[in-house]
Amino acid sequence: MKYWNSTLKSMTEYIPGEQPEDIDEYIKLNTNENAFPPSADILNAITKECSGNLRLYPNPDAETLTKICADTWGLSQSNYFAANGSDELFSLIFRGFIDRDQLAAFSYPSYSLYYTMSEANGIAYDKIDLKDDFSIDFAKFLKKKYALVIFCNPNNPTGTGVNREGLIKFLEKYKGVAVVDEAYVDFSGNSMIDLVNSFDNLIVTRSFSKSYSLAGLRVGIAAAHRDIIEGFKKIKDSYNVDRLAQAGAIAALKDKKSFNYRVSMINNNKDYLTESLDELGFKTVPSEANFIFTNHSSIDAKTLYEKLKENKILVRHFDGPRLSNYLRITVGSMIEIKAFLKVLRSIIDEI
Ligand code: PMP
Numbered sequence: 001m002k003y004w005n006s007t008l009k010s011m012t013e014y015i016p017g018e019q020p021e022d023i024d025e026y027i028k029l030n031t032n033e034n035a036f037p038p039s040a041d042i043l044n045a046i047t048k049e050c051s052g053n054l055r056l057y058p059n060p061d062a063e064t065l066t067k068i069c070a071d072t073w074g075l076s077q078s079n080y081f082a083a084n085g086s087d088e089l090f091s092l093i094f095r096g097f098i099d100r101d102q103l104a105a106f107s108y109p110s111y112s113l114y115y116t117m118s119e120a121n122g123i124a125y126d127k128i129d130l131k132d133d134f135s136i137d138f139a140k141f142l143k144k145k146y147a148l149v150i151f152c153n154p155n156n157p158t159g160t161g162v163n164r165e166g167l168i169k170f171l172e173k174y175k176g177v178a179v180v181d182e183a184y185v186d187f188s189g190n191s192m193i194d195l196v197n198s199f200d201n202l203i204v205t206r207s208f209s210k211s212y213s214l215a216g217l218r219v220g221i222a223a224a225h226r227d228i229i230e231g232f233k234k235i236k237d238s239y240n241v242d243r244l245a246q247a248g249a250i251a252a253l254k255d256k257k258s259f260n261y262r263v264s265m266i267n268n269n270k271d272y273l274t275e276s277l278d279e280l281g282f283k284t285v286p287s288e289a290n291f292i293f294t295n296h297s298s299i300d301a302k303t304l305y306e307k308l309k310e311n312k313i314l315v316r317h318f319d320g321p322r323l324s325n326y327l328r329i330t331v332g333s334m335i336e337i338k339a340f341l342k343v344l345r346s347i348i349d350e351i
Contacts, residue, residue: 007119007121007122008120010119011116011119011120012115012116012119013116014112014113014116015112016031017030017031017314017316018030018031018314020314025312026312026314027312027313027314027332027336027339027340028314028330028332029313029314029315029329029330029331029332029336029340030314030315030316031215031330032184032210032290032291032328032330033209033210033213033215033330034209034210034211034212034213034262034266034290035265035266035269035290035330035331035332035333035336036213036261036262036265036266036333037213038212038213038214038248038252038258039255039257039258041251041254041255041258042213042214042248042251042252042255042258044251045247045248045250045251046217046244046247046248046251048247049244049246049247050244053243054243056243057238057239058242058243058245058246059246060238060239061082061233062082062241062246062249063077064246064250065082065219065221065241065246065249065250065253066080066081066082066221068250068253068254069206069221069223069253072253073191073193073206073223074193075193075194075196075197078226078229079196079224079225079226079229080221080222080223080229081221081222081224081229081232081233081236082219082220082221082240082241082246082249083219083220083221083232083236083240083241084218084219084220084237084240084241084242084245085209085218085219085220086181086183086205086206086207086209086220086221087113087220088218088220088240089203089205089220089221089222089232090113090114090117090150090179090181090205091117092232092235092236093148093177093179093203094117094118094120094121094123094148095121095235096231096232096234097147097148097177097203097228098121098123098147098148098176098177099147100121100122100123102123102148102176103123103124103125103126103144103145103146103147104118104123104124104125104126104146104147104148104150105125105126105127105128105141105144105146105148105149106118106125106126106127106128106149106150107127107128107129107130107136107137107151107152107155108127108128108129108130108322109130109155109157109158109318109320109322109323110150110152110155111152111156111157111181112318114150115127123148126146128140128141129322130155130158130160130322133160134155134158134160134285135160135163135166136151136155136162136163136166138166138167138169138170141170141174142170142173142174145175146174146176147176147177148176148177148178148179149174149176149177149178149179150178150180150181151167151178151180151181152180152181152183153180153182153185153190153191153192154184154185154187154188154287154288154289156183156184156289156291156328157291157293157316157318157323157326157328158285158287158293159184159285159286159287159288159289159291159292159293160285160286160287160288161188161190161288162180162190162192164190164192167180167192167195168195171195171198171199171201171202174201175201176201177201177203177228178199178201178202178203179202179203179204179205180192180202180203180204180205181205182204182205182206182207183205183206183207183209183210183220184210184211184288184289184290184291185206185288186210186211186259186263187210187211187263187266187267187270187288187289187290188288188289190288191204192204193206193223196223196224196225199225200225200227200228201225202224202225203222203223203224204222204223204224205220205221205222205223206220206221206222206223207219207220207221208220208221208248208249208252210289210290211259211262211263211290212249212252212253212259213252214248214249214252217245217249218241218245219241219245219246219248219249266290266331269331269332269333269334269337270287270290270292270331272334272337273292273329273331273337273341274292274294276341277292277294280296280341280344280345280348281296281297281298281299281348282294282295282296282297283295283296283297290330290331291328291329291330291331292328292331293326293327294326294327295325295327296348299348299351300325301317301324301325301326301327302317302324303351304317304327304344304347305317305327307347308340308343308344308347311343311347313339313340313343315327315328315329315330316328316329316330
């Protein structure tokens with residue numbers, strides 16, 4: 001810590017979910033990756049790019065990719081910016097769209113990287129509690145002059161979606177930059193991306209890590225007014241999305257069949273998982289994502305987390321108010337879900 005600056009010394013670090021080395025020995029339901037692999041078309045596109053062309057830099061603005069984003073999600077190409085995962089987008093947002101003497105606000109509980117990035121950039125923030133039903137308390141986000149707010153749609157870790165009418169009413173009054181993080185939105189289809197046409201202070205972020213099964217490739221996309229997009233381009237690393245990542249993301253957007261398959265399989269599996277957990281005495285928050293947020297009527301969530309881990313099953317448990325009673329469980333394949341339920345039943349019987 002000798003050479004760390006004061007911000008680095010004082011900030012709370014972001015703790016990602018475990019990625020064990022002996023990964024094949026685990027059932028991994030802890031980091032919301034997709035249960036199904038990318039299709040052969042997507043893998044072939046990446047492999048094809050794995051050639052002598054790797055001596056060449058990639059297209060600096062990922063132009064083919066942003067064009068296909070516009071064809072797929074609407075808006076125009078100039079409304080899109082590609083990054084090395086949506087986490088890079090947040091990093092750029094904190095660097096480029098808020099000053100150090102300004103204030104940010106995020107819901108709690110939500111994706112804790114927002115808090116970490118705010119601290120890492122020396123920006124003070126308020127945590128605004130979700131309401132009892134885990135919906136966003138928009139009125140509280142208008143109580144102070146916030147320069148940056150981030151809403152997560154659907155929210156990690158609760159799985160609850162953003163209310164469209166509530167967001168529109170909020171945006172009609174709000175003057176700062178508003179980000180809607182839609183890393184998981186494809187599992188519900190309730191996107192706010194079209195609102196970029198109406199609000200020049202709105203940034204919607206998307207990820208290829210969840211519905212597109214490409215967490216290992218690192219691609220995230222921002223949709224916003226072209227003025228914000230120009231800002232992103234000004235501060236990004238020159239070649240922030242590598243050749244393999246661009247090729248994979250382009251192929252993933254073209255392959256609508258495998259996309260629809262993955263999303264519908266996961267949504268079906270989610271229903272099965274939720275119903276099975278109901279029978280075991282769990283209460284699950286209705287989820288719009290590829291994970292569920294659930295708690296047991298009598299057994300402590302941390303105990304369940306630890307016992308599952310002893311049995312080589314990883315789920316996510318967070319310490320903190322309103323979190324520590326819950327488990328966040330990624331929706332796996334049917335084989336993974338059945339194996340998980342079998343172990344869970346035996347743990348419950350034992351306790
Ligand atoms: N937003 C949310 C809400 C997430 O949960 C995650 C991943 N854990 C991300 C963004 C990051 O996505 P990416 O892999 O695109 O950086």
